[in-house]
Amino acid sequence: xxxxxxxxxxxxxxxxxxxxxTKSKCDPLLSLGAxxxxxxxxxxxxxxxxxxxxxxxxxxxxxxCGKHGAANGLSPEKGYVDISTVDGPTSKSISRHIKAxxxxxxxxxxxxxxxxxxxxxxxxxTAGDSPLYEKAAxxxxxxxxxxxxxxxxxxxxxxxxxxxxxxxxxxxxFSEGLLLSEKVGLDPSVLVEVISQxxxxxxxxSMKGPSMVQxxxxxxxxxxxxxxxLRLALGLAESVSQPTPIAAAANEQYKVAKSHGxxxxxxxxxxxxxxxxx
Numbered sequence: 001x002x003x004x005x006x007x008x009x010x011x012x013x014x015x016x017x018x019x020x021x022t023k024s025k026c027d028p029l030l031s032l033g034a035x036x037x038x039x040x041x042x043x044x045x046x047x048x049x050x051x052x053x054x055x056x057x058x059x060x061x062x063x064x065c066g067k068h069g070a071a072n073g074l075s076p077e078k079g080y081v082d083i084s085t086v087d088g089p090t091s092k093s094i095s096r097h098i099k100a101x102x103x104x105x106x107x108x109x110x111x112x113x114x115x116x117x118x119x120x121x122x123x124x125x126t127a128g129d130s131p132l133y134e135k136a137a138x139x140x141x142x143x144x145x146x147x148x149x150x151x152x153x154x155x156x157x158x159x160x161x162x163x164x165x166x167x168x169x170x171x172x173x174f175s176e177g178l179l180l181s182e183k184v185g186l187d188p189s190v191l192v193e194v195i196s197q198x199x200x201x202x203x204x205x206s207m208k209g210p211s212m213v214q215x216x217x218x219x220x221x222x223x224x225x226x227x228x229x230l231r232l233a234l235g236l237a238e239s240v241s242q243p244t245p246i247a248a249a250a251n252e253q254y255k256v257a258k259s260h261g262x263x264x265x266x267x268x269x270x271x272x273x274x275x276x277x278x
Contacts, residue, residue: 001110002053003029004118005083005143010034012142019043040064044080045073049136053083056228060084065097076102079132083124085109085164085225087232088154095128095153104132107153109160110144113221121145125163127156158236165233165247167204168226168267172250174205175271178212188213208268217262217269224263226270227254 003025010016010032017035018026019042026036037043040063044050050070054060060082064070070080080098082091082105091107098105106128116122122144126133133149140147150156178188192209195201211218230251237244256273257263 001114001117002051002083004114005051005053005122006034007032007118008120008143009139014139014142017043017047039068040066040070041068041073043073044070044078047078049079049081049132049139050074051081051083051139055084055225057084057086057090057232060086061090061094064094069097071097071101071103074098074101074103079104079106079129079135081106081108081132081136083108083110085160085229085232086157087161087235088157091157092153104129104135105153106132106136107156108136108140108147109156111160111163112144115220116145117143124148125150125156125159127151128153161229161233161236164226164229165244168230168254168270169247169250170202170204171208171226171268172253172270172274174209175212175253175268175274178209178271179274208266212268212271215272217266217271219264219266221267222263223254223257223265223267223269226267227251227258227263230254 006016006018006029010029017037018029019037019040020026030036037046052060052063052070054063062069064082074080080103082094095105106126108124108126111123111125112121120143124140124144124147126147127150137147150159178191181188181191192205192213196206230247234244234248234251253270253273257270260272262269262272
């Protein structure tokens with residue numbers, strides 16, 4: 001996700017400095033003109049705004065607040081925008097560390113996966129310091145098609161978890177429908193077409209359905225990340241005593257899929273967990 005986002009910034013003429021825990025992943029960006037720094041601290045020190053895209057809360061905290069984390073390179077007037085999908089408490093903790101340096105903080109998790117990132121069609125769900133939101137807006141508009149400012153830190157994280165909770169539940173239900181149609185002698189490809197023309201049409205179904213029918217799951221959004229987001233969403237629901245039985249059931253399906261070694265496949269591979277149970 002981070003790489004195509006950075007590519008779009010470079011192509012738009014932005015001065016981009018990059019870092020990755022695996023240095024070789026920066027090579028395509030360097031070939032496009034990006035600069036490289038050896039740590040998040042050095043990136044933050046050399047840039048007005050630092051964007052961070054990490055896979056999980058632990059990584060997000062380490063990159064922001066660790067030994068050579070970005071917070072060590074920040075100072076007043078600089079900004080840190082965390083695009084990672086994390087829970088609210090994690091985002092608030094990162095915010096406190098960033099703001100202790102005098103810098104501004106914005107959480108900005110995105111709705112969208114690899115292809116929207118490549119096409120600059122992400123949806124940013126932001127919260128935090130409004131002056132940084134205004135300053136970062138031109139860059140968000142290069143990387144995405146829309147942006148929402150949701151107020152205080154934690155609201156962006158919560159919105160993203162709710163969105164991904166719905167998405168994960170939809171995919172699990174879609175998988176059950178495809179397999180049920182097959183079991184009763186229907187053509188699941190026709191089911192995908194029928195759904196695409198009705199009230200429950202969704203771009204996700206039209207995009208993922210044809211490959212799912214063939215039991216192919218090219219990775220756009222890894223299943224292990226979808227399960228992580230469901231887990232975090234269930235924790236959010238628990239914190240406000242909100243029942244989420246459908247999401248809880250979906251989460252179990254993703255856990256089964258992970259146990260079958262499908263964590264690095266696309267999240268649509270949850271279909272294999274449903275197939276196993278059936």
